[in-house]
Amino acid sequence: MASAAGLAVVTPATAEEAAAALRDAGPVRIRGGGTKGEWGRPVDGVAAELRTVWLGALVAHHAGDLTAVVQAGLPLREAQASFAAAGQRLALDPPDGGASGTGAGGADGATLGGVVATGDSGPLRHRFGAPRDLVLGVQVALPDGTVARAGSQVIKNVAGYDLAKLMAGACGTLGVICELTVRLHPLPEGWCTAVARGSDPRALAAAGSALARLPLEAEALDLRWEGDEGLVLARFAGRAAREHAAAAARALALDCDLVADDAPLWEGQRARQRGACVMRVSATQRRLGDVLAAARDEGATAVARVAFGLAWLRLPGGDPAGASPAADEALAAAVARLRERLAPSPCVLLSGSAALRAQVDPWGGIDAPRLALMRRVKERFDPAGRCNPGRYGEGL
Amino acid sequence: MDRSLIAELRAACGEEHILVDRHALRAYESDGLLQYAVVPRAAVLPGSAEAVVAVVRACRDHGVPWVARGSGSGLSGGALPVAEGVLIVLSRLRRILEVDLEDQRVVCEPGVTNVAISAAVGPTHFYPPDPSSQIVCSIGGNVAENSGGAHCFKYGFTTNYVTGLEVVLPDATVVQLGGREADLPGYDLHGVFVGSEGTLGIATKVTLRVVPAPESVRTLVAFFDSPAAAGQAVSEIVAAGVVPGAIELMDRLSIDASEQMAAAGWPRDAGAALLVELDGPASELEARFGEVTSICELARSREVRVARDAAERDVFWKMRKAAFPAMGRISPHYYVQDSVIPRTRLAEVLSRIDELAAEAGLRVANVFHAGDGNLHPLVCYDGAVPGEAERAERLAGEIVLACVRAGGSITGEHGVGVDKKRYMPSMFEEPDLAAFQSLRCAFDPTGLANPGKVMPTPRLCGEVPGPYRRHPLEAAGLAERM
Numbered sequence: 001m002a003s004a005a006g007l008a009v010v011t012p013a014t015a016e017e018a019a020a021a022l023r024d025a026g027p028v029r030i031r032g033g034g035t036k037g038e039w040g041r042p043v044d045g046v047a048a049e050l051r052t053v054w055l056g057a058l059v060a061h062h063a064g065d066l067t068a069v070v071q072a073g074l075p076l077r078e079a080q081a082s083f084a085a086a087g088q089r090l091a092l093d094p095p096d097g098g099a100s101g102t103g104a105g106g107a108d109g110a111t112l113g114g115v116v117a118t119g120d121s122g123p124l125r126h127r128f129g130a131p132r133d134l135v136l137g138v139q140v141a142l143p144d145g146t147v148a149r150a151g152s153q154v155i156k157n158v159a160g161y162d163l164a165k166l167m168a169g170a171c172g173t174l175g176v177i178c179e180l181t182v183r184l185h186p187l188p189e190g191w192c193t194a195v196a197r198g199s200d201p202r203a204l205a206a207a208g209s210a211l212a213r214l215p216l217e218a219e220a221l222d223l224r225w226e227g228d229e230g231l232v233l234a235r236f237a238g239r240a241a242r243e244h245a246a247a248a249a250r251a252l253a254l255d256c257d258l259v260a261d262d263a264p265l266w267e268g269q270r271a272r273q274r275g276a277c278v279m280r281v282s283a284t285q286r287r288l289g290d291v292l293a294a295a296r297d298e299g300a301t302a303v304a305r306v307a308f309g310l311a312w313l314r315l316p317g318g319d320p321a322g323a324s325p326a327a328d329e330a331l332a333a334a335v336a337r338l339r340e341r342l343a344p345s346p347c348v349l350l351s352g353s354a355a356l357r358a359q360v361d362p363w364g365g366i367d368a369p370r371l372a373l374m375r376r377v378k379e380r381f382d383p384a385g386r387c388n389p390g391r392y393g394e395g396l
Numbered sequence: 397m398d399r400s401l402i403a404e405l406r407a408a409c410g411e412e413h414i415l416v417d418r419h420a421l422r423a424y425e426s427d428g429l430l431q432y433a434v435v436p437r438a439a440v441l442p443g444s445a446e447a448v449v450a451v452v453r454a455c456r457d458h459g460v461p462w463v464a465r466g467s468g469s470g471l472s473g474g475a476l477p478v479a480e481g482v483l484i485v486l487s488r489l490r491r492i493l494e495v496d497l498e499d500q501r502v503v504c505e506p507g508v509t510n511v512a513i514s515a516a517v518g519p520t521h522f523y524p525p526d527p528s529s530q531i532v533c534s535i536g537g538n539v540a541e542n543s544g545g546a547h548c549f550k551y552g553f554t555t556n557y558v559t560g561l562e563v564v565l566p567d568a569t570v571v572q573l574g575g576r577e578a579d580l581p582g583y584d585l586h587g588v589f590v591g592s593e594g595t596l597g598i599a600t601k602v603t604l605r606v607v608p609a610p611e612s613v614r615t616l617v618a619f620f621d622s623p624a625a626a627g628q629a630v631s632e633i634v635a636a637g638v639v640p641g642a643i644e645l646m647d648r649l650s651i652d653a654s655e656q657m658a659a660a661g662w663p664r665d666a667g668a669a670l671l672v673e674l675d676g677p678a679s680e681l682e683a684r685f686g687e688v689t690s691i692c693e694l695a696r697s698r699e700v701r702v703a704r705d706a707a708e709r710d711v712f713w714k715m716r717k718a719a720f721p722a723m724g725r726i727s728p729h730y731y732v733q734d735s736v737i738p739r740t741r742l743a744e745v746l747s748r749i750d751e752l753a754a755e756a757g758l759r760v761a762n763v764f765h766a767g768d769g770n771l772h773p774l775v776c777y778d779g780a781v782p783g784e785a786e787r788a789e790r791l792a793g794e795i796v797l798a799c800v801r802a803g804g805s806i807t808g809e810h811g812v813g814v815d816k817k818r819y820m821p822s823m824f825e826e827p828d829l830a831a832f833q834s835l836r837c838a839f840d841p842t843g844l845a846n847p848g849k850v851m852p853t854p855r856l857c858g859e860v861p862g863p864y865r866r867h868p869l870e871a872a873g874l875a876e877r878m
Binding site for chain 1: 823
């Protein structure tokens with residue numbers, strides 16, 4: 001079998017096979033559901049593509065303990081369906097992993113391994129954190145041919161180094177995540193979202209921040225900007241969801257609706273984190289108004305997680321099918337303008353044509369001492385550069 | 397010890413902030429785990445991040461190992477000095493550098509106490525991780541141990557709140573890991589650093605996320621005939637989708653001990669007390685509180701008492717927090733364990749602990765964070781009775797192994813340190829330990845940072861394997877690779 005790029009395809013069915021493939025098959029590109037394969041720099045000089053498609057089992061669901069052991073290649077959507085049958089969920093809702101999905105990438109959507117490896121997240125980040133915060137244990141195939149485990153199967157553990165944190169967000173450059181133990185949460189009985197509208201990006205962001213400072217226990221608290229108008233969205237879960245949303249609406253003091261059938265709204269938030277050219281901005285709460293204003297001025301769509309100061313900007317003109325040198329040049333200029341305007345907030349180019357990602361550093365620069373430490377870690381775990389070589393830059 | 401090293405340490409920290417006299421050094425020979433004591437060659441109390449760098453550089457230049465120490469309240473011997481090394485005491489670095497409620501961040505030095513963070517951001521905000529030692533324990537120590545506390549079932553651990561660190565690496569370089577912002581490009585090295593028990597470097601600045609303080613808090617205590625019955629109530633509360641701010645269980649022996657100290661008037665013949673605290677929006681709380689009360693009653697609680705006011709709530713918590721110190725009233729000595737089990741195995745593991753205690757002829761009191769299955773068995777013994785201390789230690793070890801066999805962990809919040817490193821092989825196999833060592837070597841290739849902790853046996857770091865390079869002999873045409 002060969003991949004679209006003409007690479008040999010390796011499909012290990014066990015962690016041991018994955019480790020052997022890393023040791024023996026030469027440098028590999030790692031692929032889960034294929035929904036985020038383009039994130040970061042294009043990988044260099046790989047001989048094969050390692051797919052986690054046969055590492056797709058739900059190993060155990062300990063419903064009473066609210067934990068589960070899941071193989072990395074299991075689509076998040078399938079895992080969620082199993083958990084939901086027991087009234088539970090993995091409180092992680094990145095794009096491409098929801099019940100209805102957003103249609104991007106492979107038909108099955110994102111895999112749990114891919115979500116963790118990229119550190120991707122959705123609106124539930126507000127209450128439950130990023131993948132790093134929900135992973136209790138990890139099993140990883142390493143380039144030296146061994147399989148290592150770290151963490152545990154219980155929700156509280158401090159024994160050993162937290163390699164799950166190291167692997168979460170490493171974009172597959174240190175090993176292949178094969179299995180994950182995750183913490184689950186009860187599925188709430190219902191939701192309600194307070195939606196406020198505004199046409200001033202800074203006032204809108206300030207209203208969102210004011211909510212973030214109240215003891216409301218929202219499940220999600222987002223901003224959206226599109227065209228000349230924006231939204232604050234505060235979602236509440238549980239039996240008293242409507243009451244809480246109403247309290248949020250009163251606190252917002254803006255033109256506000258309460259939406260009980262709010263799933264499409266949040267699906268819309270997730271969908272706006274994807275596109276042919278998307279940039280993730282790591283800002284702070286107080287700078288989100290500037291980020292929305294910058295999005296408006298560039299004709300970009302924005303969504304933001306208020307409490308974390310995180311925003312995703314979808315730039316106009318990024319059509320993968322019609323990618324042309326001229327379009328890429330315009331996008332590169334837009335990325336440069338945004339980076340300059342939003343500095344020092346890091347702006348990571350998540351998706352874009354290969355030509356664009358070769359033209360601008362997708363990571364936007366990592367400061368030298370930290371980059372040096374990353375290299376030291378990479379040299380210890382993957383000295384020969386077998387795992388997604390170059391994803392984080394030369395030799396990383 | 398090399399006189400020039402001492403001179404360099406003195407230059408870095410100032411004459412009055414270095415101890416070399418053996419008698420004076422005895423103050424630092426142990427941390428909170430008094431079973432272990434080692435007098436270091438020197439102790440320094442640097443007064444700035446720059447001084448920490450200078451101390452680490454001096455140690456690096458002289459090849460001398462060092463151990464960082466915060467308040468010294470740790471319970472795993474993680475800050476136990478090494479005899480030939482320098483103890484770096486961070487208690488003078490106790491400034492809160494910035495309180496930024498607009499971004500909901502606090503930047504502080506490592507010697508700041510845990511409780512000072514909540515005090516600095518109150519009453520609107522708070523810092524959730526709250527180890528029982530929070531009045532004295534330091535944020536730097538919390539970072540090293542990834543400290544938890546009573547409220548972590550709902551709110552998470554230190555690692556969920558540290559967003560950035562300034563770290564002095566063992567080669568004396570300074571690196572910023574993470575920051576105020578989330579999802580910075582690159583590896584999550586601040587996530588890796590939290591919980592690394594002082595073996596990867598010294599945090600000299602810590603950036604923490606703080607969150608809005610709950611609108612209201614309600615607390616109850618329910619008494620049961622046995623810990624197993626109370627444990628069943630815990631499972632039902634959690635299954636009902638209630639996420640208590642805290643949910644703590646005490647058994648008869650610990651109730652008895654705490655009563656002698658806190659005198660809350662709890663029934664001494666109760667088999668177990670379950671302390672449940674709910675926090676959140678007032679409107680939600682009433683309904684949830686009623687739900688918890690009826691779950692406890694259905695689970696055959698013999699009595700449910702609701703704290704009527706803040707004063708009574710304080711008394712309830714005093715009972716729980718007194719459990720460790722109060723043990724001294726019923727036993728001359730005790731040995732604390734910190735194992736974790738899947739919550740559903742509670743009844744089974746507790747009866748196993750009872751069996752093991754009976755076999756050893758010792759009493760074991762149980763206090764635990766019931767939501768997350770973190771047990772703190774207190775093995776009572778009398779050190780004056782020959783052989784009893786050894787028996788207690790053996791029993792404590794058997795309890796740890798019973799918890800691991802039930803699918804749990806050797807430590808939930810106290811850390812491995814020196815005390816539990818011998819149990820590491822019960823949880824981890826050789827490739828796991830090798831991967832841990834790879835990480836450690838990336839940060840500390842010369843092994844000077846807190847040596848002898850965490851890993852079950854001492855290991856050295858090899859050379860970085862590195863990509864293939866031509867050997868000089870090959871380059872000179874004197875040898876060939878086959």
